[in-house]
Amino acid sequence: MLLDEASEVLEMFKHSFPLSMLFFVPLLIIISPASPVSAAHDFAVYRMQQYDLHGSAYGCRNALVNVEARPLDTTSFTRRCLVTKLMEFTTEKYKELITQNAGGVLILLPDNLTSLKPEEKEHVMELEQELLQEESHLPVYFTPETDELLELYHGLKHSINSDQAGSATQALMKSAGANGFQLIVNGPQSKAMPDFQVVNLQGKLSGYGIEEQLPTVAIVAHYDAFGIAPSLSFGSDSNGSGVVALLEMARLFSKLYTSSRTHAKYNMLFLLSGAGKYNYQGTRRWIEDQLDSSENSLLSDVSYVLCVDAIGNGDSLYLHVSKPPKPGSAGHTFYENLVEVASELSPGTTVAQVHKKINLAEDYLSWEHERFSMRRLPAFTLSHLESQRYMARNTILDTRDNVDTKVLTKNVQLITEALARQIFNLNNSGTPQVFVEGLRVESQVVESWMDYLGSTPRSAQLLDKNSAVVNTLEHGLSRYLKDVQRHVFRSDKRDPEFVFYNGATYQMSAYSVKPAVFDLFLALGISSYLAIVFLVAQIMPRHHMFGYEERLSHEGN
The missing domain is CATH 3.50.30 (Glucose Oxidase; domain 1)
Incomplete structure (x- = not known):
């Protein structure tokens, strides 16, 4: 009986070759060890x-x-x-x-x-x-x-x-x-994103007296990062540490400026600039808007501009200048105060001045203060990097682990103390420390800001006016400063200074x-297999018939 049933199946394949394809090919796919799902x-x-x-x-x-x-x-x-x-x-x-x-x-x-x-x-x-x-x-x-x-x-x-x-x-x-x-x-x-908007965040603390008649100290830091891939650019040291320093200085000085006893006769201006890694485009546009404005400019009576970039590591602080400040000038006084404060509070920290002229033939400026120096404004940049050629400023290797919170806290403490001695005219040797106890730089605040900035990619093309980073930084400034404003700008459509692209x-x-x-070998194998099955279907019924006739002849005899 089993032989008869097999013969019927083979007879079916014999007269219907497409049917055999529908039977055997799915069978081969089912028994195949490869899974289409696991292969993707x-x-x-x-x-x-x-x-x-x-x-x-x-x-x-x-x-x-x-x-x-x-x-x-x-x-x-x-x-x-x-x-x-x-x-x-x-x-x-x-x-x-x-x-x-x-x-x-x-x-x-x-x-x-x-x-x-x-x-x-x-x-x-x-x-x-x-x-x-x-x-x-x-x-x-x-x-x-x-x-x-x-x-x-x-x-x-x-x-x-x-x-x-x-x-x-x-x-x-x-x-x-x-x-x-x-x-x-x-x-x-x-x-291309031709209508991309870059945001500068500006806030200030007004000094005691008639604001327009008081000198101004400006603190500047760019908040974007740069690396080979935008989504991997965290820029924890350059320039997350600079942003944290600016925010902490805004917090500390805002406390002093709320009391009439500690309200200095200096205006303090704080600027978080955008697109800093692209030749400081945000700083350039902000300076142009200020100096070319018909209204009273915040830079009309600026004593100096202090830019902060990469201060989250190392045991040195370098004051980078395009033109060395003259003795007796406000910039020179700040440098002397910083040296004195470092020797008193952190003897292991070295403070030095690095002079480098601006090379207009180069495509990129070396430091952010050079944007101000080109407009004849006294400016300098503080960094633990001795040279602008350090590749660590623009790399995906600049991660959160690259910043030492203790070092950053110490450096912020030194900078704020040096600033306080100048704006309060405390230049005598042996001056008591201003930021102590409740006014001390909080390491927990510094670490919290660094954890946030070090975990968020901040390449400029990811930071439009609606980005979470911009909104968070604006909220942080608004907690300590008055009249926090956004300065939003686009690249010139006729002659664009920069163009960003989506798809990061x-x-x-x-x-x-x-x-x-x-596939060729597989097709040949399947064809050969089906041909063999077809030949077996052709031959096997005949052998079965011959065997059946022989049994009948033996039974008749």
Whole structure:
């Protein structure tokens, strides 16, 4: 009976070849060990910077990817996406990818960037600078390492590379047996944001007396950050520490200015400027609005402008100046007070002055105070960095762990004490400390602000007028200062000084795929299998019939 039923099934396939396809092909898919669901993986990726500055284009000009992944040691990257770890990637490889017309780059970032060795950090910062030297149409993405991505990475590394086969036959066989991944980034192409609005936040403390007749001290810090990828740019030291210092100084001096006994005859102006990492565009526009205004300018009687940038580490404070302040001037007095305060309160802290003239031939200004110096306003920048050439000012390595809260608290204490001695005219040796007990710099407040700023990406193109960072900083200033205002501006449409682009974060999908030659082999295998089944269906009924006739003849005899 079983043989008869098998014969009927084979007879069915014999007269209906398409039916056999519908039966066996789904059966092969069902018993296949690969799962289409487990073969796909989605993860967030962060695109390299893209911006225009003074008519020059920089960074990645393309965002879409739909190509096959390849490891670093592949010989050909044409229309392929390189998957590599951060420390393996070099500028030479980047130039090679551009030459070969590669389809993209996916760079895996280590879990803890601060754990890198000094030489590794140097490599990363140099790589960031080189990649942003000019524009490129090669999509470059960054993403933190995960178990799934490391599995993908190692799978590519250990897969058989058909490009290195000794013959065409070997290449064909290796290609058929290799496992690959298709990387896809869908969505709209990045576009310029011509109406992007940059925000400057301004607040002040009015001195005792007729405000217009009093000298002014301005405290300035830019609040944005910069790195190879906007979504990874936290800028904790440069310039999160400067923002925290300005906010803490505003808090402390506001307490002094609320009492008539400690109300100084100085106006204090506080400015948080936007787009500082893009040649201090926010500061430039704010100065122009102030000096070119027909109304009374806040800078009309400014004693000096103190810019704060990167003071969250180190045991030194450097006063960077474009023109050394003359003895007896307000700027020189502040410097002397700072040296004296440091020697009294923190003998281990060195205070020095660094003189560097403004080079108008360079595309970028070195420090924020140079924007004021170009308009003949006395200004200088305080930083723990001795030179403007430190790459640590513009890198994704500038994370929260890069700021020492104790050092930052100490530096803010020194700066506020030096300012207080000047505006209250306490220049005698042995002057008692002003900010003590309830007026002391609060380390908990400093740490709280640093935790917030160090966990929020603050690249300028992410900080429009409605961003949470701008709103939070404005609220922070409003708690201590009066007449806090927003100064919002756009780039000139006819001759734009800067242009930002959207598309900083995308979703990338990785699909496990086989090469096209594998489909060919699979089709040949299925065809051969079905042909064998068809032949068996043709032959087997005849043998069964012959056996049945023989049994009948034996029974008749």
